[in-house]
Amino acid sequence: MPFAMEVDISPTIVQNTVLQFQQRNAFTSGFVDVVADYQNLLRRCKESKIRNTQLEKEALELRAENATLQQAVEHSAHAAVSNEKVAVAESRAKELQEELTGVYKEKSRLAEELVAASRQLQIVRDSNEAQARELIDLAAKGRDMRARIKELSDALEKEQAATSLATAELQSRLEEKEAAEKRAAKLENEQAELSKRLVDLKMSEIERMNEVNRMCEEMMTNARNMERAAAASSASSSQVGRFHSLPAGSLTGMVNGIMAKTKGVMHGAIESLVPDAPLRSVPAHEGGCYTLAFDRSGQRMASGGADKVVRLWDACSGHQTGTLLGMTESVTEVAFTCDQKHLLASGADKAVRMWDLASGRVRHTLTGHSQKVSSVDCSPLEPNRAVTAGTDRCIKVWDLGRGYCTSTLICHSSVNSVRLTMDGFAVVSGHFDGALRFWDLRSGKLANEVAGLHTQQITSVSIGLRTGSVLTCGKDNVVKVTDARSFQVQPSMAAPGFAVGGVWSKACLGPDERHCAAGSSTGSVFVWGTEKGNLVKTLREQGSAQIVQAACWSPQGTPLVSANKEGLITFWQPTPEDSSHHDHSHQRGHHHLHGSRHTH
Structure with a gap:
């Protein structure tokens, strides 16, 4: 019984498959060799199909010729054809049978190659799909990494802004500290100067008070002497008239008046009164x-x-x-x-x-x-x-x-x-x-x-x-x-x-x-x-x-x-x-x- 195997692959399906694979793998150069091998396999499949068709056509022709020869043999046998022609016909029929057997073998071999090519094509498809899935996963990871990088960049910018602000604050605090130290040094110098001036002022006031006290003591001594002199010389009318205008009470009052005026002058020298001044100023802290x-x-x-x-x-x-x-x-x-x-x-x-x-x-x-x-x-x-x-x-x-x-x-x-x-x-x-x-x-x-x-x-x-x-x-x-x-x-x-x-x-x-x-x-x-x-x-x-x-x-x-x-x-x-x-x-x-x- 003759052996026949037919694999029918539509050219449109083949072209669509090739186009899809080309579009799918166009974005990378890693699939060029795979696509080339796949195209070679398709070409070999196509050639095998053509060769298979030719062999089938030749086999049909050989079967027709064999049938014709057999009919001729049978006819010659019935017609008493010569043995030589029968032998030639049989020899030719045997050659055709051997050639047909070779054709079947070649067709079987091509069929096996086509099956192997189909298997290899399926393997390539599976590998391609796995790599496509891997590419999709890598693309998703890439998107995630880009989003993460953007988040980190934004966080870095915020951190840099916060660092800049903190640096500015620190610089401001340092400047304030330096200014405060300068002001403190200046205040210490001013305080020392004021202390010196206050001591000098107090010493001046003490001297003035001593001078006032000395003047008061002298005036009181003179007043008492004048009172005693007035009492001792009361017999003399001229002297009585002389001292009657300066009684002891008047002298004491005059001394007290001088003291009061002296104190008023001293107080006015310390303080400075200004119009439209504040109601009250109090040292507090x-x-x-x-x-x-x-x-x-x-x-x-x-x-x-x-x-x-x-x-x-x-x-x-x-x-x-x-x-x-x-x-x-x-x-x-x-x-x-x-x-x-x-x-x-x-x-x-x-x-x-x-x-x-x-x-x-x-x-x-x-x-x-x-x-x-x-x-x-x-x-x-x-x-x-x-x-x-x-x-x-x-x-x-x-x-x-x-x-x-x-x-x-x-x-x-x-x-x-x-x-x-x-x-x-x-x-x-x-x-x-x-x-x-x-x-x-x-x-x-x-x-x-x-x-x-x-x-x-x-x-x-x-x-x-x-x-x-x-x-x-x-x-x-x-x-x-x-x-x-x-x-x-x-x-x-x-x-x-x-x-x-x-x-x-x-x-x-x-x-x-x-x-x-x-x-x-x-x-x-x-x-x-x-x-x-x-x-x-x-x-x-x-x-x-x-x-x-x-x-x-x-x-x-x-x-x-x-x-x-x-x-x-x-x-x-x-x-x-x-x-x-x-x-x-x-x-x-x-x-x-x-x-x-x-x-x-």
Whole structure:
């Protein structure tokens, strides 16, 4: 039985298969050899098919010829054909049979090669698919790596920005330290010079007092001698008339008058009286006063400074009423609770202390900041809530009843000042990068931001009592008011000669929010009108050139209090509205000033 095997592969399928493989492997050069081998196998398959077709055609022809020859043999046998022709025909038939057998063998061999080629083609397909899957996996990994690289690049950029900001902060702190060291050296020299001048002045006063005492003793001696001479020569009328005009009482009165005038002249030489001077100036803190705060009533004020002491004052008289101890480093800011029963003070020792004003004892020491606590403020509605901020870029909310931190807000920049809004639900913070940020305490997230409000760091934030407007003071020597509802910034306030003296210099708003005040490094206090941003008045105490570091306005509208680098607290009189009021206020201010200087 003849053997036949047919493999039917459509040329369209072959071409589509080749095209698909070419498109799939076009993006890489690693499959060129595979594609070439595959094409060679297809070509060989095609040639084998053609050869198989030819062989089948030849086999059909041979079978037809064989059948013809057999018929001829049979016919010749029946027709008595000669044996020679039969032999030739049989020989030819045998050759054709052998040739047909060879053709079948060749066809079988080609079929086996085609099967082997098909198997090899399947192997190539499987390898190609595996490599395609591997390429897909590698492409996915590549995308993941690119995304990871982008994330790392963004993180690196943020870290570089944070590092740059920290470097700038560190450089600023170093510059402040160098400036502080220079100022300290200068102050030491000035203190030595002042001490020398004070000693010389005291020695001069002592000499003058000795001279006055000597003159008094001489005059008293002369008076007694004259009294004795008058008594001894009473018989002589001429002498009696001579000494009758100089009785002992008159001489003693004259001596007392001379003493009084001498003391008045000496006192006037020490003090310098200036018109429109402040109501009262009081030395409060050695090394400088950094912060001032009134309670809600405006009757009591607190101050803190470099001497690690918090002092309490009667705002009306300007006299000290108490002292709170317990701080281990400088006091950066003070604040009264809304019930006026406690006072909080933040310090450079990374802690905040809370005093009971009735007993004067420390009730809580709030810890949790890793660096200096730069600011503290109490809720205007809840006596047990307060907020603090520090140079560690953290804002912390405290439960004063338990003395625990209830939440912490992480900031992008160091916080120089922080305030609670009037409703107690939001926190306003001023930062080293010059931005003003609003935080929602209910969600613990940043609610809004006024970026670039100041070109340099914000030194203080203050919130008005009437509409809640936010006053900011910046190291760029500009004071600004921002509407807390619309976040619109009103006209900036600046003035010739106004320069902020420190990174924690504190400005203040008046209770009606129509005026604001800020101290300058020149020793002056500048007062502006907030509606137009115009300079209203410049207050300056004669002979004082120390940096004014803090200003605070009483909720009652008066007084305005300022504190300078020397530790002197000054109570300023209200600005007169008319000439008659001005004259009356001037006389009253002169009287108080004279009394205060006489007292101290």
